[in-house]
Amino acid sequence: MIRAILGGISLWAIPVLLVGIPLIGMIRKIKVYDVFIDGAKEGFNVAVRIIPFLVAILVAIGMFRGSGAMDLMTNALRPLMARTGFPAELFPLAVMRTLSGSGSLAFTTDLVKRYGPDSLIGRQAGTMYGSSETLFYVIAVYFGAIGVKRTRHAIPAGLIGDFVAAVVAVAVCAWLF
Amino acid sequence: MLNYIWFALMAIAVIVAAFKGTAAGVTKGAVDSAKTAVEISLGLIGIMTLWLGIMRVAEKAGLISMLARLLRPISRLLFPEVPGDHPAIGAIIMSVAANMLGLSNAATPLGIKAMEELQELxxxxxxxxxxxxxxxxxxTSGIQFIPATMIGVLAAAGSKNPTAIISTSLIGTLCGAVAAVTSAKLLQRFFPYPAANDAPPLPPGEGSARTGVSE
Structure with missing residues (x-):
């Protein structure tokens, strides 16, 4: 029921917004087409301005993964994680989730196939994937778009959020399933 | 912060490659990622243009400031530095709402719009x-009601109940969001903003200048 409502909202939200917003503009006697073009002009610049930021971040992460440093790091930290009770199989995913969206999707799909989609590990992996966004991608895109170079506490705060989300995802699944 | 992380990722990659003989992998990682980054950015042009146009209509029609006034109690708590009727609040709300509904192709342009409004302040x-x-x-906590991608992956792998992760993901993402926002608030004093006299003075009329065209 709730899922059907949310699904309907997701399906209709964009068409309704695309017509509804100009409709209210028309009622308020705004030249909607002229105003649209005026705002839309910025679109190209914004998208292009992101390129250097995104190239820098994705290349560094791509090199890190390509060298095998990623595997080395997770293997080194695995015994430490095992002591905390965090499932060792899921730890690489937790690290990857903050770095790479496509990488963590591949990791999750692999875990789901290996352990089964209805297994505890499979569901924990799926929940971890669904519980956060790719931190470094988000930082690169949003700060890149406005040219902010000093991100201050954005990365520490994001990492704490991702850490809590991962721990809660694992714990809630273990408790519920 | 990014300077160190960025350099460390690349330096570690090269050192590890020297020991493991994976230099080819490093090269491939760099070249492929550069290509992906440009594809992502260029892929945004169309949708970015569309939403920035629609958002400008919404702004002129007074919808954004209406939304901002409506959610003033929450925004005052989270963004005390932003005036309540500032378009930034409306843009932030639109972006978070799009994220929640899983409308990722609308969420990114709306989020960038919100960042531009915040940049004005x-x-x-x-x-x-x-x-x-x-x-x-x-x-970054990616609050989302329905993790559609993951449900798709589970269903494709033959799950009997792929939607089982909706509730658990929601709990995970909400806890993550609370932790991230709380950390942001607690950490801000340890990462000081440059003192007023370090920054160039604001030229007159800067408050109304649009950062999007100031290149």
């Missing part, structure tokens, strides 16, 4: 303001 244009970091904390 920002004194030092190269340093993140407190409000920006709080908004990023909300955004």
């Amino acid at each position: 920002n004194r030092d244009k190269e340093t993140a303001s407190n409000a920006m970091v709080t908004f990023m904390a909300l955004n």
Whole structure:
């Protein structure tokens, strides 16, 4: 029921917004087409301005993964994680989730196939994937778009959020399933 | 922060490659990622143009400021530095709402729009303001009602109940968001914003200048 409502909202939200917003503009006697073009002009610049930021971040992460440093790091930290009770199989995913969206999707799909989609590990992996966004991608895109170079506490705060989300995802699944 | 992380990722990659003989993998990682980054950015042009146009209509029609006034109690708590009727609040709300509904192709342009509005209030244009970091904390926690991608993966793998992860993901993402926003608020004093006299003075009329065309 709730899922059907949310699904309907997701399906209709964009068409309704695309017509509804100009409709209210028309009622308020705004030249909607002229105003649209005026705002839309910025679109190209914004998208292009992101390129250097995104190239820098994705290349560094791509090199890190390509060298095998990623595997080395997770293997080194695995015994430490095992002591905390965090499932060792899921730890690489937790690290990857903050770095790479496509990488963590591949990791999750692999875990789901290996352990089964209805297994505890499979569901924990799926929940971890669904519980956060790719931190470094988000930082690169949003700060890149406005040219902010000093991100201050954005990365520490994001990492704490991702850490809590991962721990809660694992714990809630273990408790519920 | 990014300077160190960026350099460390690449330096470690090269050192590890020297020991493991994976230099080819490093090269491939760099070349492929550069290509992906440009594809992502260029892929945004169309949708970015569309939403920035629609958002301008919404702004002129007074919809954004209406939304901002409506959710003033929450925004005052999260973004005390931003005036209640500022378009930034409306843009932030639109972006978070799009994220929640899983409308990722609308969420990114709306989020960038929100960052541009926050940049107008920002004194030092190269340093993140407190409000920006709080908004990023909300955004990186990826609050979403239906994790559609993952449900798809589970269903494709033959799950009998692929939607079982909806409730658990929601709990995970909400806890993550609360933790991230709380951390953003607690950490802001340890990452000081440059003092007023370090920053170039605001030229007159800067408050109304649109950062999007100031290239």
